[in-house]
Amino acid sequence: MELISPSELAREKVQSVQEYSLLAGRSIANLFRKPRYVADTLQQMDSIGVGSLPIVVLTGFFTGAVVALNTAASLNKFGALSLIGQLVSVGMVRELGPVLTGLMVAGRNASGMASELGSMVVTEQIDAMRALGTDPLKKLVTPRVISTVVMLFFLVIIADLLGLLGGNMVAGWFLGLDSHAYWSSAWQTLVFQDVFMGLVKPPIFGFIIATIGCYYGMSARGGTQGVGKATTEAMVVSSILIIAVDFFVTRLLIVLMGYR
Amino acid sequence: MGDAVVFDDVVMQFDREVVLNGISFRLPRGETRAIFGVAGSGKSTILKLALGLMKPDGGHIHVLGQDVTLMKEEDLFELRRKVGMVFQESALFDSLTVHDNVAFRLMEEGSGTEEEIEERVREALSFVELEHTMSMFPSELSGGMRRRVAIARAIITHPEVLFYDSPTGGLDPVTSTTIVELIVKQRDVYKTSALLVSHRLQDAFTMAKNHFDRKANRMAPLPPGERSEVPLSFLILREGKVIFDGDAAELVRSRDEYIREYIA
Numbered sequence A: 001m002e003l004i005s006p007s008e009l010a011r012e013k014v015q016s017v018q019e020y021s022l023l024a025g026r027s028i029a030n031l032f033r034k035p036r037y038v039a040d041t042l043q044q045m046d047s048i049g050v051g052s053l054p055i056v057v058l059t060g061f062f063t064g065a066v067v068a069l070n071t072a073a074s075l076n077k078f079g080a081l082s083l084i085g086q087l088v089s090v091g092m093v094r095e096l097g098p099v100l101t102g103l104m105v106a107g108r109n110a111s112g113m114a115s116e117l118g119s120m121v122v123t124e125q126i127d128a129m130r131a132l133g134t135d136p137l138k139k140l141v142t143p144r145v146i147s148t149v150v151m152l153f154f155l156v157i158i159a160d161l162l163g164l165l166g167g168n169m170v171a172g173w174f175l176g177l178d179s180h181a182y183w184s185s186a187w188q189t190l191v192f193q194d195v196f197m198g199l200v201k202p203p204i205f206g207f208i209i210a211t212i213g214c215y216y217g218m219s220a221r222g223g224t225q226g227v228g229k230a231t232t233e234a235m236v237v238s239s240i241l242i243i244a245v246d247f248f249v250t251r252l253l254i255v256l257m258g259y260r
Numbered sequence B: 001m002g003d004a005v006v007f008d009d010v011v012m013q014f015d016r017e018v019v020l021n022g023i024s025f026r027l028p029r030g031e032t033r034a035i036f037g038v039a040g041s042g043k044s045t046i047l048k049l050a051l052g053l054m055k056p057d058g059g060h061i062h063v064l065g066q067d068v069t070l071m072k073e074e075d076l077f078e079l080r081r082k083v084g085m086v087f088q089e090s091a092l093f094d095s096l097t098v099h100d101n102v103a104f105r106l107m108e109e110g111s112g113t114e115e116e117i118e119e120r121v122r123e124a125l126s127f128v129e130l131e132h133t134m135s136m137f138p139s140e141l142s143g144g145m146r147r148r149v150a151i152a153r154a155i156i157t158h159p160e161v162l163f164y165d166s167p168t169g170g171l172d173p174v175t176s177t178t179i180v181e182l183i184v185k186q187r188d189v190y191k192t193s194a195l196l197v198s199h200r201l202q203d204a205f206t207m208a209k210n211h212f213d214r215k216a217n218r219m220a221p222l223p224p225g226e227r228s229e230v231p232l233s234f235l236i237l238r239e240g241k242v243i244f245d246g247d248a249a250e251l252v253r254s255r256d257e258y259i260r261e262y263i264a
Helices: A006-032 A038-077 A081-122 A125-131 A136-173 A179-189 A192-218 A223-257 B043-050 B073-080 B098-109 B114-127 B143-155 B173-190 B201-209 B248-253 B257-263
Strands: B005-014 B017-027 B032-036 B058-063 B083-086 B161-165 B193-197 B210-213 B218-221 B232-238 B241-247
Touching (some): A038 A081, A038 A136, A081 A136, A081 A179, A081 A223, A125 B073, A125 B083, A136 A179, A136 A192, B005 B043, B017 B058, B017 B193, B032 B043, B032 B201, B043 B058, B083 B143, B098 B114, B098 B143, B114 B143, B114 B173, B143 B173, B173 B218, B193 B201, B201 B210, B201 B232, B232 B257
Parallel strands (some): B032 B193, B083 B161, B161 B193
Antiparallel strands (some): B005 B058, B232 B241
């Protein structure tokens, strides 16, 4: 394995950040420039949004169910089992819904984008597109970014609802809690900060997923091995960024809006 | 009218390796130039530089009178609409049908109704004798068929310049001859300026010795003593420099040891 000097490594990393920033910036700027590829965007929305529904539904449902299961024993000690609805509700809406949905969608779609665009790069299809007078960033990247930002918003809402359903199933079937009591406590405990925080995060995570996936795809080099590497890196980097950005966004929103 | 393509002292480096070291040549309008060299001599790089897909480290490149080395990517898209390129491995869009691949530029530009576009696609595919493949995907085609579809895609808008990057690379001799015949047909019927990159000298000599017979609708040898209507010249690269620039007769008469060994 060839050793690389620290200065060379630092230069490469800085260059990567610069190239990523340019790609991310242009993906947004292209919204205000023609041509706009509406049909491609709708197609991506179907692929990213509708295509991710099964995993989002399952993730949301079982996450809500497991939160209810895990907290039941502790709550029962204090005779506060009726608060299960509140715990599942706040946990899903503020954190678990956005983050876990983001991670699932990152695993499915960041890697998918990286492999699709990477395959196009190594087979010269991107060069062919440029040679035919079409901007690949406008045709391929911007539709994916817009689609992921928009669809993740709705996917998180669906995940939150399924999480509450999962919690309700556990509360009702295993803990004997009345459904009306569960839903009342789940609904009443939510304040504006919870919902706002839970819905601000999805567009940010969607932007991260799509731009990282597209960046690694468009930067792929070295044939099938390079595409494989790009696919893995896209998934890993987008997942880590989601978790890290979640911390900073949560902190910022708490500072700006106060804690509940 | 000026030249179709002008390379002026172009330098190109990848990492620490100098691939092109002060390359200069011209492609006059209506002519064909064949560029040869061993693998890694920078032949494909020349075409990508001419299209503005890469920027050189030195020198200037003029295509249809415009300096592509100074142009931004957004401005290059307009120029590229006048240039057709056939890539080394065809570079067809594998998620689109043959029809959509060939019609790609027309659909992007919004040139005409669906019926008009289909008509032009049929015309381009009939030129390469692949009309029957319109609804097929590239993965269902053979290597030679994919190359012919790539030619159809490049010529559908009747570009002013054509770039061929190893159009017969990886193909068997019979299919290679079919591809060369199409290139000769395009050259003689439409008189398009062309840069052809190849490692197969026999393809260029075939182009120099044959013409497209429109009555017989096939390639035929030129009568003895006659030259092709469209001049064909050769460029040979070695270690980043042009070591030969002339026509077929001059190439055969060359006394340079490397060239004699190359054409042997």
